[in-house]
Every structure is written in C-alpha cells, then in structure tokens.
Amino acid sequence: MAVSPRIAIDAMGGDIGPAAIVAGMSRARRNNRSLKFELFGDQKAIQPELARYKGLAQAVTVHHTTESISATEKPSQAIRRAKGTSMGMAINAVKDGQADAALSAGNTGALMAIAKLALRTMPGIDRPALAALLPTLGETDLVMLDLGANTECDAQNLVQFAVMGSAYARTVLEIANPRVKLLNIGTEELKGTGELKEAAALLRDADYLPFTFDGFTEGDKLSRGDVDVIVTDGFSGNIALKTAEGTARFVTDLLRRAFTSSLRSKAGFALSKPALHMLKVHLDPNNHNGAVFLGLNGLVVKSHGSANAKGVANAIQVAARMVANDITNKIGEDLDNFRAHAFSDEAAE
Structure with missing residues (x-):
C-alpha cells in the first residue's frame, strides 16, 4: 500500500488542457497533502500554470513532451505512436512502477487501447x-x-x-x-x-x-x-x-x-x-x-474532457483512494475465491 500515492497525469488531455489539470491537482492536494504527481506534457504550457499555485511544484515532477493524442485520433493510430505522447508516457509510468495510477482527460478509446496493451489484463479477467x-x-x-x-x-x-x-x-x-x-x-x-x-x-x-x-x-x-x-x-x-x-x-x-x-x-x-x-x-x-478502467495490471482513471478544476480533483481523489485501498489486490482475491469455488463445484459433479 502506497503511503504517498503518486499519480501520473496526462497534462495535455481534455478540452482545457494544462490549466484545468494543474488547478485540479492543486485542489486535490489541499485535501490530501501526501499526494505526489508525475506530470507529462509540454513544459512551456505546464510551468506557467504550476507557478500559479504556491507549493504545488514541490510535489510535481514534470516530464517534457510536445507529443499528445488528439480527441479524434483512432485507437490504432494512437497505439503506434503512444510511446512519446503525454498519454502513453503517463500509462508507462504505472507499468514501470514510477507511479501508482495514471489519469487522463483525453481520447477514451485511445486511452483504453494504450492502457490495455501496456498493462495487460489481470489473471482471471x-x-x-x-x-x-x-x-x-x-x-x-x-x-x-x-x-x-x-x-x-x-x-x-x-x-x-x-x-x-x-x-x-x-x-x-x-x-x-x-x-x-x-x-x-x-x-x-x-x-x-x-x-x-x-x-x-x-x-x-x-x-x-x-x-x-x-x-x-x-x-x-x-x-x-x-x-x-x-x-x-x-x-x-x-x-x-x-x-x-x-x-x-x-x-x-x-x-x-x-x-x-x-x-x-x-x-x-x-x-x-x-x-x-x-x-x-x-x-x-x-x-x-473519474471513470476507471478495471481489470488491468495497473490503475487508469479517465476524467471528463470538459472537467473543471473540481472535476479533475475528484478524479485524482478516486485514483488516490483506489491506490490506498489496494483495489487491484482486492479484485484478484475475489476472483481467486470465485474460481476456487467454481472449480470445486465442477469437481463435485
């Protein structure tokens, strides 16, 4: 269980971009001072927003990329160039253990496709x-x-x-x-x-x-x-x-x-x-x-593209609660229990 949840965030997703994302991060951290962020996107667009919120920068590590997934991009196209995009980098941070959960307000189909390919489904799912x-x-x-x-x-x-x-x-x-x-x-x-x-x-x-x-x-x-x-x-x-x-x-x-x-x-x-x-x-x-992709070997949260600071903060809080409560292991334990009973029932027939 992570003592200080570290959330990887796609700063370039959503209708408003870094302004709403960073404002939501600040709002979420006011409620939970233990939160840490790995932020992926264009540093030139991110840094002025970070400067608006005193003390937030100390909880954020910015990873620069000018590449992002557009709202109209097909999942097949997004997968091919995911590695260098803000969305793909955020998901890979979870895969590599750099973050406990990823969050994006970007293209839902692309997010699902990239997350499924990078993280794979849990055993039994x-x-x-x-x-x-x-x-x-x-x-x-x-x-x-x-x-x-x-x-x-x-x-x-x-x-x-x-x-x-x-x-x-x-x-x-x-x-x-x-x-x-x-x-x-x-x-x-x-x-x-x-x-x-x-x-x-x-x-x-x-x-x-x-x-x-x-x-x-x-x-x-x-x-x-x-x-x-x-x-x-x-x-x-x-x-x-x-x-x-x-x-x-x-x-x-x-x-x-x-x-x-x-x-x-x-x-x-x-x-x-x-x-x-x-x-x-x-x-x-x-x-x-804060919609969630459940059943992956890692946590991925989808924010509304039009979400304001309050909405982004709520999505971050959903991610943090899932990390703190170790939801992936809870799902795994319940699935193991279900499969064990199903196997015993079959053996008894």
Missing part, C-alpha cells in the same frame, strides 16, 4: 471494463460498468464485471457489502438474453463473495438508490449513461426556461434558489468525475 459513479436519490452514488469498453459480453464477462464493480464500491464508496444488479429489460427471471440469465445464475450461486446479488433492474430504476453496483455490457451501458446525462441536461434546461418565462416565474425562481442549487450540485458531472 478476460476483458477490462470502464466503471463510473452515477448520482442517486440514496445516500451514496452507484457504480456502473461497463460503460463502453466492450460492446458484446458473455456471462463470464458479466460475472467478472460484478466482482470488479463490487471491489470498486467497497473501495471508493466504502460500502462493506454492495448490492449488485444486472441491467435488463425487466426484473422477472425469464426476461433478458441467455448471457444475462446465465450470469444471474452464476452470481446467485456465488454467495460467498463480499457482495449481495439482487437480481435484475431496469433503466428507469438506476437513480432510485436501491442498488450499489449496476452490471451490463458496454453497448447498453454507454447508451444508458448518455441517456441519463441527456435527461439531466433536459431537466435543468427546462427549469431554466420555465423560470424565465414571466415575471411571476422569475419571482418563483428567487424563492426556489436553494432547492435549485441543490439540484445543480447533485447533477453536476464534476462532482462524479
């Missing part, structure tokens, strides 16, 4: 998954995976995602026994694809693992707060995530339009400001920033 936190009406957020890394998944993939998502919930949300559900078109056992039904059967039998499998859930129940981990394939997960984000924007835009439609509604807006502020905070993606 067929495919890594992209996991993120979503807001709910409950006391905590929920973990959802996969959100786009794998468009097609079999039952074993879904079981592995459940194991990884549970470890993430125990680490980041500090939930001792997470409630896990599979995303489906209905809650009845007869509904869904063969892969979903098989995964559900396997998870029901795995009651020795440190989570509670609670069957199926539908898309309209994601925000209710009655589940801690939602498991699905990357195709359905990405659609569900984008739909939820679009709905949140629709609600906020509709309220803004309604409150500016007349003098009476403007007066109502003044009275409703505290409640609307709470809504804005709850739906702000910067408060839930």
